Amino acid sequence: MKTVQTEVPEALYNKVVALVNEGWFRDEQDLFSEAIRRFLDTHQSELMQKFIRDDTEWGLHGND
């Protein structure tokens, strides 16, 4: 495991703490890891490249 130090907006952090206190996550680390994993699932490099290539095709050859 890697240790990461970062800053997050206080309001965001408070929501994290609230979810942990309600018992939905074991601890803050658990929640942050889950959030990052989900974000990475939808921001894969190949996917983002596909979107940009779609944009290039539309930009150069689209009809709207």
Place this chain on the structure above:
Amino acid sequence: MIDADTDIVCDAGPIIHLDEISCLDLLDDFRKILLPFSVADEIEKHRPFALKADLPFSVLRGHNSADERFLGMCRIFFLDIGETEALTVMESHPEAVFLTDDASARMVAGYMGFKVHGTIGVILRSIRRGQKSPEEVLSILSIIPSRSTLFIKSSLLEEITLSVRKEFNI
């Protein structure tokens, strides 16, 4: 030729990114630029003068979807309030083009069957719309890494540049 009556629904990203590279005027080619209130609010925080440009902006209030499945999908994909509201506007303007640079928002828009594009598409589109010359667009693409907060892999930016050069024999 292109339908000049196309409306766009915008997320904050493309407006911010186009303004950063002084290309907001490329949006004057669209009939209406529909912005949910939360998107307009986000733009004003980052680029206070962007929405003062002489463009057909229309800020919409009170766009909240009651569709729980749609809202659930937005949550699953971590869409923020602006992206969620923009997609809600798209539900009532399905013929419009949704502009976003966020991968998750693009995925959800795609699943919903909406036309969706981003900043790069708008920049390249300006050539076929006669707004910019291919040379001007190459110049714009070259300043993206230094002037814009639009993050794009350098090799991909080079690929786009080559596509423009090849298309126009430059």
